[in-house]
Amino acid sequence: MSTPNFDIILYGATSFVGQIMTRYMHETFTDGSIKWAIAGRSQSKLEKVSAEIGLSGIEIFTADAKDEAALSAMAAQTKVIVSTVGPYALYGETLVKVCAQSGTHYCDLTGEPQWIRKMQEIYGEAAQKSGAHIVHCCGFDSIPSDLGVHFLQDHAKKKYGQTCNKIDMRVISMKGGASGGTIASMINLIKEASKDKELRKELMDPYSLCPPEHGFTARQAVVKTAYDENYGAWIGPFIMEGINSRVVHRSNALSGKLYGDDFLYQEAMVTGEGGRGRRRAKMTGLGMGALMAGIAFPPTRWVMETFILPKPGEGPSPEDQNNGSFDLVFLGTTPNGKSITCRVTGDRDPGYGSTAKMLAQAAACIAKDIPKSMKGGFWTPATLMGNKLIKRLTAYSGLTFEIVED
Secondary structure: OOOOEEEEEEEOOHHHHHHHHOOOOOHOOOOOOOEEEEEEEEEEHHHHHHHHHHHOOEEEEEEEOOOOOOHHHHOOOOOEEEOOOOOOOHHOOOHHHHHHHOOEEEEEEEOOOHHHHHHHHHHHHHHHHHHEEEEEOOOEHHHHHHHHHHHHHHHHHHHHOOOOOOOEEEEEEOOOOOOOHHHHHHHHHHHHHHHHHHHHHHHHOOOOOOOOOOOOOOOOOOOOEEOOOOOOOOEEOOOHHHHHHHHHHHHHHHHHOOOOOEEEEEEEEEEEEEHHHHHHHHHHHHHHHHHHHHHOOOHHHHHHHHHOOOOOOOOOOOHHHOOOEEEEEEEEOOOOOOOOOOOOEEEOOOHHHHHHHHHHHHHHHHHHOOOOOOOOOOEEEHHHHHHHHHHHHHHHHOEEEEEOOO
């Protein structure tokens, strides 16, 4: 196999998050250490993005998401392809197939568990044979959760000689807007689930992304409105828990059950103290339920898509991205009752400003920091990149990882 001409090709550079990421890569990879290019379906749109950002000398590739020959030719040119083209369940399979079969590494920002599982089942063996490292969920879902747990467990083992068999993640604050691309992925998942009984059953399984032989049986708690004594506040469900917890459990499985056979993991939103916090927790749960029900019912889905929800290509303004942030706290407990806490923060809106930076550094980490001796297959951010990615994220992406003392 000939030496690739590029370290990274960004596929989907004209998408909402793709444009943010292209600008970030242009501003960050200025020393020439990362050789990169942009790609997408439309030459004219790619040229427009290039001109607006000022990408002098950056090469452009064009390929439709279902054109296997064009995608194969593109994959042959690079070490890593990073994709922002979603919903992945509709547009992502051909590119994963090409990368898994050719040995080209791949990462994306999907949060679609049904599609991830399908890709693992169909192309897992091919990726192992070719040596391709395939890593889904390299945005806000699920890098902060997956690496936050990894970071906490690493410190627990050093401090107590054992990892935590129970971790509760709490979203202390999160500020940022939703994008039409994320909404489109959510709508597609709910539409699929409303028609497929087996998929609905799969979505109830917290271990659905673990290898079939995982053997985990611990019953994971479903977060509802509750008072959390550890935080002294009310909590409600967190919409990203469904994908984040699955990635964390897969990391446990792939790491040889480092977190334990009986590992419990839970995510929730902290809504505040007193009556106001309780009301906000209830409204959080009711709002999520109403959104899901509205999308599942075709007439209300049409109204929501037409008049309420953002459309693909739409998202938070640059000001909202820059003013956004997130603050997550992880409380871990070891089997012998010892406690340890860590905090993960981001300095941009989580879904887009921070996600673009996380995804770019994940691609750079795969291209530059991961040895060829690492076997191919479908990895998680924690199991493939771990501390190497944490180092990049804290240096270049505005994230912090810190142990919180009492």
